[in-house]
Amino acid sequence: MQAACCQVGGLFSLLETQQSSCEKRIGGDKMRSMKRFLKSDDGAVTVDWVVLTAAIIGLAIFGFGAFRDVAFAIANALSSQMSSVVVSVF
Structure with missing residues (x-):
């Protein structure tokens, strides 16, 4: 599961989890800003x-x-x- 969440196809499963090992490796701030960007519809x-x-x-x-x-x-x-x-x- 760790390898799958780092791939592009697993992006949505990564966004649904609270904090995964991929998020720790990539960087929490970057992932939080990515989540906010994908959820915003301003x-x-x-x-x-x-x-x-x-x-x-x-x-x-x-x-x-x-x-x-x-x-x-x-x-x-x-x-x-x-x-x-x-x-x-x-």
Whole structure:
């Protein structure tokens, strides 16, 4: 078991034990910091928000590109309709 916990495949079994002979040989501080690093998930929410925001912006750009001609045609039709209206002042 001592040889297996020092191999990469046995990393998780090493992390589950309180203190093994491998931890003593490698160094307790290094193993504790490695355990803390593998268990932490502080930046996961930030990454999720960045990916979600990028997806929304990408869809907005794609949506505007797909409907750009239609939007400009509607705006031009509305503009010509509004310019033909006569407004009188009483």
